Structures are given as structure tokens and as C-alpha cells.
Amino acid sequence: MHNALIIDPAPGRQPFPEPMPTTRPTPSKEEIALLPEFGRLGLERITLVDSGPQAVEACAALRDHAAWGFDTESKPTFFKDQVSDGPHIVQLATLQHAWVFQLTDPACRDRVAGLLAEAAHTKAGFGLGDDTKRIVSKLRVEPAGVLELNAVFRQRGYRKDMGVKGAVAVLFNQRFIKSKKAATSNWANPRLSEAQLIYAANDAYAAARVLAALALG
Template sequence: TDRISLVATPEQADKACNALAAASAWGFDTESKPTFVQGEQSDGPHIVQLATLETAWVFQLHDPGCRARVAELLALRGVTKAGFGLGDDTKRIQHKLGVQPADVLELNTVFRQRGYRKDMGVKGAVAVLFNKRFIKSKKAATSNWANARLTEAQLVYAANDAWAALRVFNALEVSAAR
């Protein structure tokens, strides 16, 4: 977990921004507190994950200053933000952060363009490209991402999703000029 950085304050977000600035692509994902009541609307995302190959940053969105930095990062042009199942994520980000994420690459679309029939998702992509099983904890997936204190299991789960997306992006050698 020393390669996972939890970001909850504007100062931490500034550090993350500086570190992320050097990369041309990030692994990207979000997590929202699950809703269990019919008709209940999620006010997520509650966290945004951005990863380089070295580090994954897990941004909590409680602090307005931290939210503002995340919005700037997501709106930044010229950096590919690669991930899986991002349609819902980008809609929620627009609603919560008031920005349209720029240069988002839906990796499921890349797989479809290459002849795969169904949505790969991160598990399928890792299996196909690296011949490995990507284990995702159901308990972490359905945990409360709105908590002020995230558990180590939550941090690892969140970071791994973003890292895996970036590794898949790199393995696919998607050209930046789409």
C-alpha cells in the first residue's frame, strides 16, 4: 500500500496533481456508495481513482478544495483517462463536480473495435491480455465509499481498478490520436 496515496485535502491534491502532470495517460475509475433502497439516488461518486504505473491516488471528495482539484484533473486535455464502464462514472462526475471529463477512453470500446463481442470489463481484459485472474473483493465493492475513513481493503480495491485499467491501456498500445 506504499504505492497507494489517499488524497483528502487540497494540499494532498496539489501534490497528486504535480505527480500526475508528468504522465500522458492515467488509469481512471470512481466508486460510489451503493444504494440498496429502490428509487434511492446515489450522490456519488464518493471517490475518484487516478493511477500512473508507479502510484494510484484515491481522491476522497468530501473537501471542496479537493473536489475542485479533481475536477481540474478530469477536465485536463491531452491526458488519456483510461478505464472500464465509464459511461455512468462520467455522468455522475458531471453532476457532482460540474465538469465534463476530457480525453476519456472507454476500454470496452477498444476491445469491441478489435472484434470482442461483449464488454470485457477489467477482469476479462486482464485474463485475455495477461493470462491472469483479477480478483475483486465483493465485500469491498459493495462497501460504503462515502465513509470519512476508508479501510485498507477499500484502498487496495480502488487502486487496483485504476492500475489495471492503465496496464490494459498500455498493453493495447492505443494510439493517443484516436
């Protein structure tokens, strides 16, 4: 990894330098809508992991790579002061494949927690502050080697929150599709739908692609 901005959880330390002036233009929603579609992973390149033995295999495959795209999903909350017990899903992806871990099985949870705690592997994504807080609360582990891609773009002169759609548009001149229906679906469901798997996996996959394009992975 080259000059990557890693979130440092140590108290009293500044995780990032001061951002550069935001002078680079970012595409609008209307401009992004006109772009060709970003090529997403299909089900043949997505593995659902919901047991300890499956998690052992997935972790071994992921450890062959220095950097992963990273995201989580939680069952949405609909009422004021309602507390989420997420994350229910953790997604990790390479440039070739994505693994969607369900956290119902205790052995699977333990394997995922151990994987996220490994500082030797970069875990890159967008808007990861809430994700990491929920992981700490649920899995009792502090994710290490976490790279907030919004911060990288901010350092490079773009607006504060680029997001995956903006990043894909800027780097690939393509449109990343996110299903609102899938985003707000029940991620605690024991049986995830194909649409949920594709949504979750591709959030992590797109982050892996962006990381590689930024030459940070």
C-alpha cells in the first residue's frame, strides 16, 4: 500500500491531515445518470458465508490479498430512538470475488471479528464511521487497517463526501447502480434474496475497484 490514509483509533491522534481546498468538480446526479453502467459482480462471483466452516474457507481466500473492499449492512430502523442491533452482514471483496458474511452463527461471527482485527490487510470503503462503531459494539473488536475512501478524495481536492457513486463516475466514467429497495430491506433475514446479495457484494466490490484505481491497494 502506498501512502494510504488509515484510520488510527488511538485517542488524541489526528487520523488525517487537513484537507486540501475542494477545487475539483464532481459530477452531478443528472450527469451520472447519463453514464454507462458500471459492471457489477454476478452471483457466480459472490459467496454467501453463514457458518464457521464456510468462514474458515472465506478468510483463507481473503488473506491471499493485501486489500479488500469493505462494507456492512444492518436491518433498518424506522422509529425515533430505535436502536439497531446490526451489523447483520459484513461484505469483503477483492477485484475478482466478494464474500457476504451473515453474522447469525457464533462461529462465523468470531471468524469475521478476527479477520477485521488484522491490521496487515487494508479494508477500504465509503462512510465507514458508523460501520466501525457497530462492529465494535456487536463483535467486540476494533477493525484495523480501515481506509475511508471519502477522506482520500477529500485530500485530492474533491468535496467532503464523494461516495461510491461519485467515485465510480470520476474514476471510471460509469454509473454505479444502488437499489433503494435492497438498501432498505431486512438484512437480518435468515435467507437473503439474490437482490440483497448482489447489492451487498457490489458495494464492497466497487470499493475494491476504487482503491485499486487510486493506486492505494
